[in-house]
Amino acid sequence: MDSGIPFITIPDSPAEADPEEVIPAEGLRAILDNLDALVYVSDFETYELLYMNAYGRRIWGSIDGRKCWEVLQNNNSPCDFCTNHLLTDHKGNPSPPHVWEFQNRLDGHWYQCRDQAIPWTDGRLVRLEIATDITQRKEMELALKEAHKKSQAAALEDDLTGLHNRRAFFELGNQLLKQCLRNRSALAIIMFDLDYFKQINDNHGHDAGDEVLRYVGQLLKNNVREADIAARIGGEEFAIVLSEAGVKQAADLAERLLKLMGETPVRYGDIQIRPSASFGISMLRREDHHLDTPLARADRAMYGAKALGRGRVSIDA
Numbered sequence: 278m279d280s281g282i283p284f285i286t287i288p289d290s291p292a293e294a295d296p297e298e299v300i301p302a303e304g305l306r307a308i309l310d311n312l313d314a315l316v317y318v319s320d321f322e323t324y325e326l327l328y329m330n331a332y333g334r335r336i337w338g339s340i341d342g343r344k345c346w347e348v349l350q351n352n353n354s355p356c357d358f359c360t361n362h363l364l365t366d367h368k369g370n371p372s373p374p375h376v377w378e379f380q381n382r383l384d385g386h387w388y389q390c391r392d393q394a395i396p397w398t399d400g401r402l403v404r405l406e407i408a409t410d411i412t413q414r415k416e417m418e419l420a421l422k423e424a425h426k427k428s429q430a431a432a433l434e435d436d437l438t439g440l441h442n443r444r445a446f447f448e449l450g451n452q453l454l455k456q457c458l459r460n461r462s463a464l465a466i467i468m469f470d471l472d473y474f475k476q477i478n479d480n481h482g483h484d485a486g487d488e489v490l491r492y493v494g495q496l497l498k499n500n501v502r503e504a505d506i507a508a509r510i511g512g513e514e515f516a517i518v519l520s521e522a523g524v525k526q527a528a529d530l531a532e533r534l535l536k537l538m539g540e541t542p543v544r545y546g547d548i549q550i551r552p553s554a555s556f557g558i559s560m561l562r563r564e565d566h567h568l569d570t571p572l573a574r575a576d577r578a579m580y581g582a583k584a585l586g587r588g589r590v591s592i593d594a
């Protein structure tokens with residue numbers, strides 16, 4: 278089929294047309310074929326393509342005897358996202374244009390489509406789509422969204438260890454606390470502080486100290502459940518919120534972390550550092566309404582562990 282349209286008139290129908298305003302087919306074809314947009318027309322019932330401008334024919338070739346879904350998507354049946362049903366009302370009259378965005382499954386390009394039911398030259402209603410390629414804009418939007426997500430994540434992440442930072446610890450920890458209060462389930466807090474960390478810095482340098490902190494971060498990532506919150510809340514201070522965990526579970530985890538610190542040394546150049554830490558544990562109480570309160574009890578217990586000689590776990594009574 279020739280992709281040109283016979284005489285089309287502006288305004289509405291040939292009957293009302295002023296001969297002065299009739300645009301010859303060549304003129305109309307020139308306009309449509311030079312648009313930087315895809316324009317096509319298809320039959321509502323048969324999906325047969327009745328017209329496609331040069332923009333589309335350059336991509337998909339001849340439309341002769343082909344259906345829109347064969348040409349545009351290389352499908353064997355109508356597209357599952359076809360919008361034809363949105364283009365007429367329940368009486369079968371044209372609805373306002375439907376504007377939407379979609380990604381072509383064949384070429385991956387994004388298009389903004391403006392779909393509309395219009396009367397065709399023989400009077401029947403047909404589908405008109407005008408689609409503009411918005412791939413560049415879409416890619417920019419997606420890149421921006423990704424960057425936004427990353428910057429949001431970075432604001433909650435501790436740069437050195439990749440653990441949650443202090444802000445994230447309180448934000449997420451308080452959410453967990455409220456959930457546990459609502460469900461009347463247990464919640465445990467572990468807090469620990471590395472022992473004699475100043476000496477590590479003094480003896481081996483600040484970079485060696487940083488390596489120890491990274492090592493502790495990795496230790497927590499490997500041993501703390503995803504549902505729990507592990508954070509670096511100060512220079513050499515860490516804390517973990519364990520949801521639905523009792524005191525024994527928390528003490529077991531603290532003992533395991535302490536043991537692992539002793540067993541697997543941190544390698545820094547040709548030296549090995551075996552860090553140690555003092556742990557304090559507290560349990561959520563019904564009257565706690567903010568993480569500050571059980572954290573302060575875990576902190577007290579931790580100083581108890583320091584006072585008792587370090588490298589141990591102390592539980593808030």
Ligand SMILES: Nc1nc2c(ncn2[C@@H]2O[C@H](COP(=O)(O)OP(=O)(O)OP(=O)(O)O)[C@@H](O)[C@H]2O)c(=O)[nH]1
Pocket residue numbers: 437470471472473474475476478482483484485486487490511512513583587
């Ligand atoms: N390398 C490194 N050191 C840090 C960082 N943040 C804090 N520190 C150091 O951590 C040390 C903490 O020292 P102290 O508070 O005296 O604690 P400690 O030496 O661990 O002694 P105890 O806690 O009593 O066992 C200080 O020397 C800080 O400079 C960091 O990000 N990197």
